[in-house]
Amino acid sequence: MMTTATDAGTIDATADQDPVALAADDITVHFGGLTALSGVSLEVRRGNIVGLVGPNGAGKSTLLAVLSGLLSPDAGKVLLRGDDVTDVSARHRATRGLARTFQQPELFMGLTVREHLVLAYRARVVPHRMWRDMLDPRALFRTSPGEVEKVDGLLELLHLTHVAKAPVAALPLGVIRLVEVGRALASQPRVLLLDEPLSGLDLHGSENLISVFREIVDRSDDGLALVIVEHDVAAVLALSDMVVVLDFGERIAVGTPDKVRSDAAVRAAYLGDVEPPQRTATGQTAAPAVPGSRPEVGGA
Amino acid sequence: MLQFVIAGLVLGGIYAIASAGLVITYTSSGILNFAFGAMAFFIARFYYYLHTQESWSILAAAAVAILIAAPALGIVLYAVLFRYLKLSSPLTKVVATIGLSVALPALATIIFGTGAIQQAPGLAPEPVKVFHFIGVPVTLDQIIVYASVVVIVVAGALVLKYSDVGLKVRAMVDSTAMTDLSGTNPTAISIGVWAVSTFLAGLTGVLAAPIIGLDPINFTLLIAASFAAVIAAKLRNLPVAVGVGLLMGVATSLIQRYLPPASAWTTEIIDAVPFIVITIVLVYNLVRRGRVGETEAWGGALDRAITPQGESKLAASTSTVVETASLNFFGRYAGPLVLVALAVALPLVLGGYWVGLTAQAFAFGVIFLSWTLVTGEGGMLWLCQITFAGVGALTTSQFAGHLGWPVLASVAVGGFVALGLGALIGFLSIRLGDLYVALVTLTFGLLIENLVFTLPRFVNQGLGLTLNRPSFASSDISYSYLCLVAFVIVSLFIVNLRRSTTGLALNAARWSQAGARTSGISVVQMKVLAGATAAFIAGIGGGLLAVAQTTVSPSSFATFAGIVWFAALVTIGIRSTAAALVAALAFVMLPAISQAYLPTWTGNLLPVIFGLGAISAAKYPDGVLAEQSRRLRHLLQRVAPDALADEHFAEEVEAGVVDTEAVGMAPEVAGQLS
Ligand SMILES: Nc1ncnc2c1ncn2[C@@H]1O[C@H](COP(=O)(O)OP(=O)(O)O)[C@@H](O)[C@H]1O
Ligand SMILES: [Mg+2]
Numbered sequence: 001m002m003t004t005a006t007d008a009g010t011i012d013a014t015a016d017q018d019p020v021a022l023a024a025d026d027i028t029v030h031f032g033g034l035t036a037l038s039g040v041s042l043e044v045r046r047g048n049i050v051g052l053v054g055p056n057g058a059g060k061s062t063l064l065a066v067l068s069g070l071l072s073p074d075a076g077k078v079l080l081r082g083d084d085v086t087d088v089s090a091r092h093r094a095t096r097g098l099a100r101t102f103q104q105p106e107l108f109m110g111l112t113v114r115e116h117l118v119l120a121y122r123a124r125v126v127p128h129r130m131w132r133d134m135l136d137p138r139a140l141f142r143t144s145p146g147e148v149e150k151v152d153g154l155l156e157l158l159h160l161t162h163v164a165k166a167p168v169a170a171l172p173l174g175v176i177r178l179v180e181v182g183r184a185l186a187s188q189p190r191v192l193l194l195d196e197p198l199s200g201l202d203l204h205g206s207e208n209l210i211s212v213f214r215e216i217v218d219r220s221d222d223g224l225a226l227v228i229v230e231h232d233v234a235a236v237l238a239l240s241d242m243v244v245v246l247d248f249g250e251r252i253a254v255g256t257p258d259k260v261r262s263d264a265a266v267r268a269a270y271l272g273d274v275e276p277p278q279r280t281a282t283g284q285t286a287a288p289a290v291p292g293s294r295p296e297v298g299g300a
Numbered sequence: 301m302l303q304f305v306i307a308g309l310v311l312g313g314i315y316a317i318a319s320a321g322l323v324i325t326y327t328s329s330g331i332l333n334f335a336f337g338a339m340a341f342f343i344a345r346f347y348y349y350l351h352t353q354e355s356w357s358i359l360a361a362a363a364v365a366i367l368i369a370a371p372a373l374g375i376v377l378y379a380v381l382f383r384y385l386k387l388s389s390p391l392t393k394v395v396a397t398i399g400l401s402v403a404l405p406a407l408a409t410i411i412f413g414t415g416a417i418q419q420a421p422g423l424a425p426e427p428v429k430v431f432h433f434i435g436v437p438v439t440l441d442q443i444i445v446y447a448s449v450v451v452i453v454v455a456g457a458l459v460l461k462y463s464d465v466g467l468k469v470r471a472m473v474d475s476t477a478m479t480d481l482s483g484t485n486p487t488a489i490s491i492g493v494w495a496v497s498t499f500l501a502g503l504t505g506v507l508a509a510p511i512i513g514l515d516p517i518n519f520t521l522l523i524a525a526s527f528a529a530v531i532a533a534k535l536r537n538l539p540v541a542v543g544v545g546l547l548m549g550v551a552t553s554l555i556q557r558y559l560p561p562a563s564a565w566t567t568e569i570i571d572a573v574p575f576i577v578i579t580i581v582l583v584y585n586l587v588r589r590g591r592v593g594e595t596e597a598w599g600g601a602l603d604r605a606i607t608p609q610g611e612s613k614l615a616a617s618t619s620t621v622v623e624t625a626s627l628n629f630f631g632r633y634a635g636p637l638v639l640v641a642l643a644v645a646l647p648l649v650l651g652g653y654w655v656g657l658t659a660q661a662f663a664f665g666v667i668f669l670s671w672t673l674v675t676g677e678g679g680m681l682w683l684c685q686i687t688f689a690g691v692g693a694l695t696t697s698q699f700a701g702h703l704g705w706p707v708l709a710s711v712a713v714g715g716f717v718a719l720g721l722g723a724l725i726g727f728l729s730i731r732l733g734d735l736y737v738a739l740v741t742l743t744f745g746l747l748i749e750n751l752v753f754t755l756p757r758f759v760n761q762g763l764g765l766t767l768n769r770p771s772f773a774s775s776d777i778s779y780s781y782l783c784l785v786a787f788v789i790v791s792l793f794i795v796n797l798r799r800s801t802t803g804l805a806l807n808a809a810r811w812s813q814a815g816a817r818t819s820g821i822s823v824v825q826m827k828v829l830a831g832a833t834a835a836f837i838a839g840i841g842g843g844l845l846a847v848a849q850t851t852v853s854p855s856s857f858a859t860f861a862g863i864v865w866f867a868a869l870v871t872i873g874i875r876s877t878a879a880a881l882v883a884a885l886a887f888v889m890l891p892a893i894s895q896a897y898l899p900t901w902t903g904n905l906l907p908v909i910f911g912l913g914a915i916s917a918a919k920y921p922d923g924v925l926a927e928q929s930r931r932l933r934h935l936l937q938r939v940a941p942d943a944l945a946d947e948h949f950a951e952e953v954e955a956g957v958v959d960t961e962a963v964g965m966a967p968e969v970a971g972q973l974s
Binding site: 068069070089090091093094095098099100102106107108109110111115118119120122123124127129130131133134135136137183184187 | 802812829
C-alpha cells in the first residue's frame with residue numbers, strides 16, 4: 001500500500017470558533033401556489049443535535065433541500081459557519097463540510113458499499129484524484145492508510161463490514177439507510193443533515209443507529225453537529241439538544257425537548273386539542289389540525 | 301413571395317402532420333418515436349408496391365396502405381413492443397425505437413424489393429394536374445397536402461375538444477396515473493393513439509414520397525427535421541408543434557428565394573434549417589437556465605412517483621453488477637483474455653482481402669469503445685460518435701495529406717479536435733434530460749454532416765482524399781496489429797477508469813445527481829469529462845479507420861450510418877470492452893461474408909438483426925455477449941460450483957444480507973452461492 005504526500009488524511013482543522021455551525025434565516029419557499037416554508041429560521045450549534053419534527057408535508061424535507069443547496073429559497077439566507085452560502089452550490093457546500101442523507105435514498109446503483117464511502121472520502125479529502133486517477137494505472141492500489149482507517153472504521157461502526165463488497169443494488173432498505181449515513185460521514189462533515197434516517201429500520205436497527213449518532217457527535221473533535229428529521233418524535237426528543245417543530249411550513253415551536261414537549265401549539269398540531277391555541281411562544285398561530293391523523297408526541 | 305409561401309406550406313404541412321404524430325405518442329406513452337420516419341417509409345413503400353408494382357388503383361392502394369396497413373402496424377408494434385416500454389427509462393425507450401428505425405427499412409427492402417426509388421407517384425393521378433391560384437401554379441399533389449393538414453387539424457381539434465375519447469386522451473396527457481386511478485382504460489386509448497400515430501406516419505410517407513423519393517435516409521432526415529417542431533413544442537403542445545412545422549416549411553422556402561440560388565451553401569442551409577431551429581430552441585433554454593428534461597414534460601408528481609426514473613436504465617442492469625461481484629478472478633477475466641487471443645490469431649489465419657478487413661474491424665472497435673465509455677459507463681445516450689469519427693478521419697487527411705504531417709501524429713490531432721467538440725456538446729447538454737441529449741447529439745451530427753462534411757476540400761469532387769499508412773505498418777497484417785494494439789490500450793484505459801476514483805465519480809453522477817452533488821462531486825465536470833474523452837476515442841478510431849481504408853470520404857460518416865453502428869453495438873453489448881470488439885468484427889465481417897458467399901438478400905438481413913437486437917436491449921440491457929456468457933457461466937457453475945465463485949460474496953449471500961432475488965439474479969447462481 002502506498003501513501004501519497006498529497007493525501008493528508010484529514011481536513012484542515014483550523015476550526016474557526018464561531019459557535020453556530022449552520023443557520024437558516026427567515027427561509028421562504030413557494031411551489032407554485034403552495035407555500036412550503038414561510039419565514040422559517042433555524043440555528044445549529046457546534047456539537048449539538050437538532051431535531052426537526054412535524055407532520056407529513058410540514059416542509060421538513062424542503063428545509064433540508066434549502067440547507068444543502070439543492071433548492072434555492074424564494075427569500076431568506078443560509079449561513080454555514082458564519083458565511084452566507086445562499087448562492088453557493090450544493091457541491092461546494094459539501095466541500096465545505098456539509099453532508100446529508102435523503103428520505104428517498106440516493107445511492108449510486110453501480111457501486112459497492114465500500115466504494116460509496118471511499119468515493120465520498122476522496123471527494124472531500126483528495127478531490128484532485130477524481131481527475132488524475134483516470135490516467136494512472138496504479139489508481140486501483142493507491143489507497144492511503146488514512147483512507148483505509150477512516151473507511152474501515154465507519155464500516156465497523158455502522159455494522160457494514162460484512163456487506164462492504166456487496167453492490168448496493170442488492171441490499172434491503174435498512175442497510176441502504178446505513179450506507180447513506182456512512183457515505184455522509186465518510187466525507188468528514190462538520191454538519192450532517194439526516195432526513196428520516198430511521199424509517200425502514202426495525203426496532204433493533206433504530207436503537208443501534210441512534211447510539212451511533214450519539215457516539216459520532218460525542219467522539220468528534222471539531223464539533224460535528226447533526227440535524228435529524230424524524231417521524232418518531234419520542235426518539236428525537238430523547239436524542240436532541242434542541243427541537244424545532246414545523247407545521248404547514250411554519251415554525252410553531254423551538255426549544256429544548258422539555259420545553260417543546262409541553263408546548264401548547266405542538267400538542268395542538270399533534271393531538272388535535274379541542275381548544276385551538278391562541279398564540280405560541282414564537283408568536284405564530286398554529287394551523288388547525290386534523291384529529292387522529294398525527295403521530296403522538298412522545299410521553300405526552 | 302406568395303408563391304414561395306404556398307410552396308413552403310407543402311413541406312411545412314408534411315412537417316406538421318409528422319410532428320402531430322410524434323407529439324401524440326409522446327404525450328400518451330412517454331415515447332419519442334425515433335422510428336416514425338422508418339414507419340412512414342415502410343407504408344410509403346407498401347403503397348408504391350401496391351400501386352406501381354401491382355398496378356392497383358390509387359384509391360384502393362391508398363385505402364389499404366394508409367387506412368388499414370398503417371394503423372395495423374401501430375397496433376402490432378404496440379402489442380409486441382411499446383406497451384412494455386411504458387415504464388422503462390427514457391434511455392431504453394430511445395434505444396428501442398432507434399432499433400426499430402434500423403430494422404424497418406431493411407425489412408421493407410427484403411419484403412418489397414431492393415433499391416432506393418427516385419421517382420414515386422403521390423396520391424394524385426399521373427400526369428399530375430396543375431391549377432393556378434392567383435397566378436401561382438399549384439399541383440394536385442400539393443392541394444392534397446393542404447387538404448390533409450386542414451382535415452387533420454380540424455378533425456383532431458374537434459375530437460380532442462368535444463368527444464368522450466378526446467376527454468380521456470386529454471386526461472391521460474395530463475396524467476397517466478390519474479387515468480389509471482379513475483378507471484378509464486388507458487390500454488384501449490394507448491392502442492388507439494398508436495394506430496392514429498402510425499396512420500399519420502403512413503400519410504406523411506405517401507405525401508412526402510413524390511417530393512423526396514422513396515429513400516429511407518431521406519425519410520429519417522425529414523422526420524429528424526420534424527423533431528425541431530416537437531422540441532419547440534416542449535414535446536407536448538400539439539398546436540405549437542403543428543404551427544412550428546408549418547412555419548419551418550415556409551422559412552425554408554423563403555430562404556430559397558432570398559439566398560443566391562446557385563450557391564452550394566444555399567442548399568446546405570436549407571437542409572440545415574430544422575437543425576438550426578433545434579439549436580436556437582436549446583440554446584434559448586440553456587440561457588434561461590431552465591432545465592429541459594422529459595420528467596418535467598411528463599405527467600405530474602404522481603406520475604413521477606409511480607414511474608421508475610432511476611431504474612432499468614439501459615446498460616447498467618444492476619443484476620449484472622451483482623453477478624459480477626459474485627465471480628472470482630477467473631470468472632471475470634477468462635472471457636476477455638480468450639477473445640484477445642483469438643483477435644491476435646485472426647490476421648495470421650485469414651488471408652489477403654480479409655486481413656485488410658480485420659484492420660478495419662479493429663479500428664471500428666476503437667470507435668465502438670467510445671460508446672462503451674459514454675453510454676455504457678456514463679449513461680449518456682450520444683448518437684453522434686460517427687461524427688466524431690468523421691472529424692477524426694477528415695482532420696487526419698488534412699494534416700497528413702495537405703500539411704505532410706506523419707500519419708499517426710495526424711490521427712492524434714484528429715482525436716483532439718473531436719475532444720474539443722465533445723467537450724462543447726457535453727457542456728451544452730448538461731442540463732438536458734436523457735431524451736433531449738439523444739436529440740441534441742443527433743442534431744449536432746446532422747448539422748456537421750450538412751454544413752462541414754460537404755465542404756469541397758473534404759469531398760474533393762466525390763473522390764475523397766487518399767492517405768498513406770505509416771512506413772513501419774504499411775502491410776495489412778502489420779496495420780491490423782497496430783489497430784489491435786490501439787484497441788487494447790483504449791480498453792485497458794476504460795477498464796482502469798471504471799475502477800478509479802474517476803469511474804466511481806462518473807457512476808455517482810450517473811445514478812444520482814443529488815447524491816453526487818451533495819457528496820462534493822461535480823456532475824457537470826464528470827459528464828463533460830466522459831463526453832470529451834469518448835469523443836477523443838471516437839476521433840482516434842475514425843483516423844485509424846481512414847488510414848486502414850487509405851481513403852477518406854465524408855459520405856461514409858453519415859449520421860444515420862452511425863445509428864446502425866450503435867444498434868450493432870447495443871445488440872452485442874454496450875457495457876463491456878470485449879463486446880465492442882465482437883460487435884466490430886461482426887459489423888465488418890458479416891456483410892463481407894454475406895457478399896462473398898451468400899445470396900444478396902441476406903445483406904439486408906443484418907440491419908434487421910441489429911435493429912431487433914437493439915430493441916431487445918429493453919429486455920437484455922447488457923446485450924447478447926453478456927447474456928450468452930452468463931449462460932455459459934451458469935453451465936460451468938453447475939459442473940464445477942466453486943470454479944468461478946467469489947468466496948466473500950458467497951458468505952454474504954449465506955448470511956442473508958444480500959438479497960439476490962431483489963435484483964433478479966438468476967436462481968441457478970443464487971442457488972450456487974447459498
Ligand atoms: N418539488 C415540489 N413541487 C411541488 N410541491 C412540493 C415539492 N416538494 C414538496 N412539495 C410540497 O411541499 C410541502 C412540503 O413537503 P416536504 O418538505 O416534503 O414535507 P415533509 O418532508 O415535512 O413531509 C408538501 O405539501 C409537498 O407536497
Ligand atoms: Mg420529508
